[in-house]
Amino acid sequence: MGPEHVFRTQVVGAAVLDDAENPTHFLAAQRAYPETLRGMWEFPGGKADPDDASCEAALIRECSEELDVQLRLLDEIPGPHAQGWPLKESSAMRVWTAVVTGGELMLGPQYDGADHLDLRWIPLHDDGAAARDLEWIPADRPIVEALLARLR
Numbered sequence: 001m002g003p004e005h006v007f008r009t010q011v012v013g014a015a016v017l018d019d020a021e022n023p024t025h026f027l028a029a030q031r032a033y034p035e036t037l038r039g040m041w042e043f044p045g046g047k048a049d050p051d052d053a054s055c056e057a058a059l060i061r062e063c064s065e066e067l068d069v070q071l072r073l074l075d076e077i078p079g080p081h082a083q084g085w086p087l088k089e090s091s092a093m094r095v096w097t098a099v100v101t102g103g104e105l106m107l108g109p110q111y112d113g114a115d116h117l118d119l120r121w122i123p124l125h126d127d128g129a130a131a132r133d134l135e136w137i138p139a140d141r142p143i144v145e146a147l148l149a150r151l152r
């Protein structure tokens with residue numbers, strides 16, 4: 001896929017950090033559906049709709065709907081395409097670091113959302129061991145590496 005490839009579906013994802021200045025953990029979410037992705041870990045987010053004013057607005061909306069929290073976006077983790085990181089032939093994801101500015105994340109057994117089986121804070125300063133140990137959606141692995149490299 002060359003740099004001119006157009007991805008039909010724009011996905012957006014958040015690498016939610018526990019702190020903007022001195023992050024020690026980021027949030028990973030375990031997908032509940034579809035069956036082929038069930039149990040795999042991802043960045044919370046979803047598809048941008050035509051109604052969203054921007055990808056940033058889409059990401060804030062998705063996280064409000066799915067996680068019931070307000071996010072402040074920090075920096076984009078730039079992927080190899082203008083549309084971000086390729087997921088499939090037809091889709092790519094733009095990813096931002098972010099912090100929670102409103103609401104409260106429900107983790108572990110308290111989490112009752114339909115989209116995820118589990119939400120977990122993953123430590124950043126173990127050389128990426130805990131992050132790499134999760135069974136990520138395969139397309140997310142390079143994004144995880146870029147995140148770890150950026151926050152090292």
Ligand SMILES: Nc1nc2c([nH]c(=O)n2[C@H]2C[C@H](O)[C@@H](COP(=O)(O)OP(=O)(O)OP(=O)(O)O)O2)c(=O)[nH]1
Pocket residue numbers: 011012013041042043044045046047048062087091093137139140
């Ligand atoms: N949210 C998210 N989706 C990802 C990641 N990696 C990855 O390959 N994907 C894929 C899975 C899905 O095919 C697509 C995102 O769709 P989604 O199901 O999360 O989006 P949505 O909430 O708008 O869902 P829907 O209404 O269409 O069900 O991108 C990731 O890290 N986060």
